[in-house]
Amino acid sequence: MLLTPGEFLSGCFFILLCVACSSQLSLSPEEASQFLRRPKRANQVFEETKQGHLERECVEERCTKEEAREVFENDPETDYFYPKYLACVEKFGEKKKGDLVTCVHNIPDQCSPNPCNHQGTVRCEDRKGEFLCHCFTGWTGLKCEEDVNECSKGNGGCDHECTNSMGSYHCSCHNGYALSGHHTCLDIDECEDSPDVCGTAQCRNLIGSYECLCETGYVYDNETKTCQDVDECESRVCEEECVNTPGSFRCFCDGRQGKKLRQDLRSCESIEPCLALDMKRNSRSLYLGRMFSGIPVVKLRFRRRVHTGFTAEFDLMTHDSEGVIFFAGGHLNSSWIVLAIHQGKLELQLKYGAVSRVTSSGPLVNDGQWHKISVEEQGRSLVIKIDKEAVMKIAVNGDLFTLKKGMHELNLTVGGVPFKEDGLVNKVNPRLDACMRDWRWLTGEDSSIQETIRNNERMQCYHSEDHSSFYPGHGFAYFNHSHGDTQTLSIQLTIRPTSTMGVLFALVRQDHVPLSISLSDYHSGKKAWNEYILVSFGDVTVASAAVSLCDSDTHTVNVTVSGNSTILEVDGQQGMTEFVENLEPLDLSSSYSTFIGGIPDVSLVSTPVSAFYTGCMDVTVNGQLLDLDEAQHKHNDIRSHACPLVAQTSESKNVIRAE
Structure with a gap:
């Protein structure tokens, strides 16, 4: 229940009276009244009718917290002011001095120092015990410190x-x-801002763009900013690729898909071989050069409960002068040996712990003949034999087998090493174009390898081979250099083709073919059908020779380019140099990529022939024979150093066809 003020005062008087009676304490009526009242100062009426003045209340004399409240008339500002006021008095004394006055007067200002973010604040407003930051547009937060998104x-x-x-x-x-x-x-009205934006064509502004318009029968060319005649190719006169020419057109077929132009000059037909090769395979042989990447073609792991000495025996036939035959051992940082061919001779690289060694000896083995090669651990020696004659005996101090969980393990790879070639003692190109048969590893024959080879013809060697590079009619070899160090480019090609169509040699830059040498059965410049060798700058033929090459013989093609001169010779007979008006000479100082046996996925119209070459070929540029094992890229079906022989007439069923 709430008491009225009168009831509250009556209760107080009653309590005081009881206390006085019980403790023998007597108060006069004036004293009792004074007990419930606070003494008032001289200017009490003025202070109660007007907010207390800070100077009078707390500077001229020391004030209590209640007197300070009369100045601010609110609790928050009083609670903020009074502790700091006592600190000023303690520091400067109670007497009115300049330092005390300054200290006391500065206490109530919440904006000194300014707590607001200077960059985002218009002004700081002092409030009762707090402050308010007024923010510029684009800022927010208590102190105007947050950007408005x-x-x-x-x-x-x-x-x-x-x-x-x-x-x-x-x-x-x-x-x-x-x-x-x-x-x-x-x-933007581009037509008005740039009157020549469309050249000779009419400009029409579009929302956010523009378009260039030509009269009916013409089409606008963005590069030349002119209107050109209508392309007849739009009516699909060609089966595949069509090129418009002034008043005419030309059709192209994608030779990379095994097609060529028919005699109607519009449709396409399959490229058929003109000569058969002996494509029979030896199912008991292993082709070591199948993977151009240099990774092994066979990987084996042997595990023995008891220690076994390492032995390997096999027959090898190759024309290649460098490459890895096999690796045996643990891993890169353990004991291992690598048998390789370097400069046509056997080379043994070994690593036993910290000891590394390279030994090469014996006769040349890259003569295209079969040689029986064996490697055997005899005590602390490795003995290498060629045709049963010892050619190397090397002392070793270690074991090729690694003991793991009570088992002796050995890794063996054929046609490559299980690590990067930089890990070899003597760096060699791991790719070896060679054929192996009658192999025995650790005195045994792995039947699983034989079964795998029998089921995969690409792992097998051809039945009969010659020393040359073989191009199967799909894929190419690629070298990342242009041979343009001199002012003259000399190219010699030794070829035995099995088709009348195919790119022999090409220099390529981006989507252009500045130079190509190719076989073709059609000369577009002469509009004549025959067997030709063409030398072309782009799609323009600059030299040609009409000659039949599908006769199973080997032919030599020489091309010399120097300035404006291009000379073609076939088997010593000079071809015809053709005059082409306004033709720019080949810039031998520019950077090109060299492609052998085909061209990449460039426009069909960039060169007269796009078909892959089929047959045998060796390429020499400026006196340097190009080794396909050194190429940046080579299709796995291209053989670097072995080409099948010409088949007998009765074996025409084995004619190779482009895939």
């Missing part, structure tokens, strides 16, 4: 793009538009 709401009012920045933002427009004011994007 205007773009998050309604895209900032921008028509297209809104970009937020600290305390602000700006609008931008898409291509074809310009900013009007701060938010609006207006279409």
Whole structure:
């Protein structure tokens, strides 16, 4: 129950009276009344009718917290002021001095020092025991320290793009538009701003863009900014690729898909071989050069409960002068041996712990003949034999087998090493174009290898081979150099083709073929059908020779390019150099990529012939024979140093066909 003020005072008087009676304490009526009242100072009436003055209350004389409250008339500001006031008095004394006056007068100002973020604040407002930061547009937060992302709401009012920045933002427009004011994007009339934007054509403005228009029968060319005649190729007069020419057109067929142009000069037909090769395989032989990447063609792991000495025996036939035959041992940092061919001779590389060694000896083995090779551990020696004659005996101190969980293990790879070639003691190209048969590893024959080879013809060697590179009619070899160090480019090709179509040699730069040497059964410049060797700059033939090459003989083609001169010779007979008006000479100082046996996926119209070459070929540039094992890329079916022989007539069923 709430008491009225009168009831409360009556109760107090009653209590005091009881206390006085019980303790023998007597108070006069004046004293009792004074007990419930606070003494008032001289200017009491003025202070109660007007807010207390800080100077009078707390500077001229020391004030209590209640007197300080009369100055501020609120608790928060009083609670903030009074502890700091006592600190001023303690520091400067109670007497009115300049330091005390300054100290006391500075206490109530919440904005001194300014707590607001200077960059985002208009002004600081002092409030009762606190402050208020008034922010510039684009800022928010208690101290105006937070940027407002205007773009998050309604895209900032921008028509297209809104970009937020600290305390602000700006609008931008898409291509074809310009900013009007701060938010609006207006279409740019490109036809008015740039009268020559379409050249000789008519310009029509579009929303955000423009288009160039030509009269009926013409089409606009963006590069030349002119109207050109209508392309007849739009009516699909060609089966595959079509090229428009003034008043005519040319059709092309994709030779990389095994096609060539028919005699109607519009449709395409398959490229058929003109000569058969002996494509029979030996199912009990292993081709070591199948993987151009240099990874092994066979990987084996042997595990023995008891220690076994290493033995290997096999027959090898190759024309290659360098490559890895096999690796045996643990891993790169353990004991291992590598038997390789280097400069035509056997080379043994070994590593036993910290000891590394390279030994090469014996006769040349890259003569295209079969040689029986054996490697055997005899005590602490490795003995290598060629045709049962010892050619190397090397002392070793270690074991090729690695003991793991009670088992002796050995890894063996054929045609490569199980690590990068940089890990070899003597760096050699691991790719070896060679044939192996009658192999025995650790005195045994692995039947699983034989079964795998029988089921995969690509792992088998050809039945009969000659010393040359073989191009099967799909894929090419690629070298990343252009041979343009001199002012003259000399190219010699030794070929035995099995088709009348195919690229022999090409220099390529991006989507252009500045130089190509190819076989073709059609001369577009002469509009004549015959067997030709063509030398072309781009799609223009600059030299040609009409000669039949599908006769199973080997032919020599020489091409010399120097300035404006291009000379073609076939088997010593000079071909015809053709005059082409305004033809720029081949720039031998430029950088090109060299392609052998085909061209990459460039435009069909960049050269007269795009078909892959089929047959045998060796390439010499400026006196340097190109070794396909050194190429940056080579199709796995291209053989670097072995080419099948010509088949007998009765074996025509084995004619190779482009895949």
